[in-house]
Amino acid sequence: MLNTPLIVKRAVFNYITINQDDHSKNFAFLADDNDNWRLSPFYDIVYSPSPYKEHMTSFNGNGRLPTAKALELMAGHAGYANVTPLINMIEEIYHETRSFKQEALNLGISNALISTIDSHISQQYRQFNN
Structure with missing residues (x-):
């Protein structure tokens, strides 16, 4: 069985x-x-802003900011009650x-x-919490 919650966590x-x-x-x-x-190990995970400010993989059709409805749908698809x-x-x-800041400094x-x-x-975090 695939680990659906892990896929959702990767999207987040x-x-x-x-x-x-x-x-x-x-x-x-x-x-x-x-x-x-x-699920394979996570790869190609880098800071990569799009010139259009949208994700290639959308959240219920929205690539900019997941709506409350999109989060509810993701939770449901992952098997969560809420x-x-x-x-x-x-x-x-x-x-x-x-x-991140310290790790990035260490890497030059x-x-x-x-x-x-x-x-x-x-x-991004603040947008999720508004």
């Missing part, structure tokens, strides 16, 4: 971190010799991004780019 991660190049080729599945399928698990995912992902990324990315991540 892509939204929060502005990976707008989240097209269908960036989601893959692996099968073992017994034809048991599982959006609370999605809200928890959003909180968890945003909390984890708070270490410019302060200007770090500030831009961190500002965009915080803006």
